Amino acid sequence: MRISSLFPRTRDGHIAFGLGAVSCLASGILLLILVFVFGEAWPALRTIGVLRFLSDTAWYPTDNAFGLAPMLAASFALAAGALILAAPVGVAAAIFRLYYAPAWLKTPYRGLVLLLAGTPSVVLGLWGLMVLVPLIARLEPPGASLIAGILVLALMIVPTVAITAEAALESVPRSCWAAANALGLGREAALLNVVLPAAREGVAGGILLAGARALGETMVVLMITGNIVRMPDGLFAPVRALTSNIALEMAYATGDHRASLFVSGLALTLLVFLLSFAARTGRRMRYV
């Protein structure tokens, strides 16, 4: 296909060209960043080796131990835990607002969800550190723990789940409702058997998006999970996520230490890519 037929000399064609150029630029920058991160991580990957990042049991980068596995596990546990809490609550919140909330409540309720969605994570982190962590410490010291991170992350991603689930539910054609009603199904039965299944891929996509957000979150986990590098062996155990590892040590790292932090970044990026890939395949499955 010739370029000129892709972007004909019409107004529409000019807009298409502009949009194309901007999206190329955006993905180009993303690609450059990936190349940069990989380039910075390369010295560590070459001299230390990929295997040792997975097999070393400890992380003492200034003392030649580079185990990332505990942090991979911690990042995963944090995101998974947050999703287990946030997904049902978020979906329930969306269903409540769309189908059950009285009319006068709908707008303020949405405002509340958007407010929570817009709360800077550092504010949530500060709240977690000053309120939640001391409460947990009373149950089981030291308080800064996996569970603290899971709770605040869940709070942070509930609005993401709720907003995307609402959009997915709203996009279910009215005719589905009409057909379900015509079959004599009540509101509950129609919701559970017709509307939710019809919206499930949108809802699942939103949940995975929220999961990616939880994986990438830095400030909250840095402030309240204790940052101890070890395999998460309980909800009250302090853990360090890949993101906080970078934020904690990058400012002072040099040489192999610095390069190994870029390896953490690379590992995190891969984890997030896998997740968004899973989200996309999941969405496509429905049409197979």
Place this chain on the structure above:
Amino acid sequence: MFSRRALGFLLALSMGLGIAAGAHADDRIVVTGSSTIAPLMAEIGKRFEKLHPGLRVDVQSGGSTRGVTDVRAGLSDIGMVSRAMSDDERDLVAYEIARDGIAIILHRDNPLTELSRRQIVGIYTGRVTDWSEVGGKPGRITVVNKAEGRSTLELFLAYFRLGVRDIVAHVVIGDNQQGIKTVSANPGAIGYVSIGTAEFEASAGTPVKLLGLEGVPASVANVKNGTYPLSRPLNLVTRPAGGERLERFIGFARSAEVDDIVADQFFVPSHP
């Protein structure tokens, strides 16, 4: 949505790390290194700029180690190093501009007023896990440590003759403020931060208190008179023969003209 977040984060990261400003411009003095000294040098730099219009002082933090490597590599004119210079750093000239101490801090509600060296080592190596073992109220100890690479950690380890692997911590923190917040939110916690920060926070009503060491109370005054053992010099380093321009700036940074700035940052001025 997430990819834009990730993009922003990585972009900020790459920008933060990519600054390898070229030194040697005549109208510009590049200072890099310890994040403990950086805020101080930024203020001193501002005052120096006012006295010398047309000249710019550019301060970037990144740790003492970066301060040394940047000067060696010619990426900066002056390095900031918040520890005593080591033997393999004799190729550089160091000028002490101030002193800083590290205070061991506890929650205000903790009845203890002093711990021996042995007790602190015991707590930080995980052999002592309950306050009752060191004469305090029964309760689990939460050990707060600094992240690797921080000069505060290095000084702490060197003073107590510990290695990084010896420490069994429950919380690892980044900067001093995070340390203060973590300890003030947990009555069973023990941590260590810059003495100036700790003294300021304690006097401002934050529920933390400073522990004495070897019978010497932790205070800025005792760092100044040299009796407090856990303290460190704040150094500026340059290559030998840095030139008249740098000498004038360093002379200014060590003069009484900036005592008020040094005191504002809770450090103790050192004059040549």
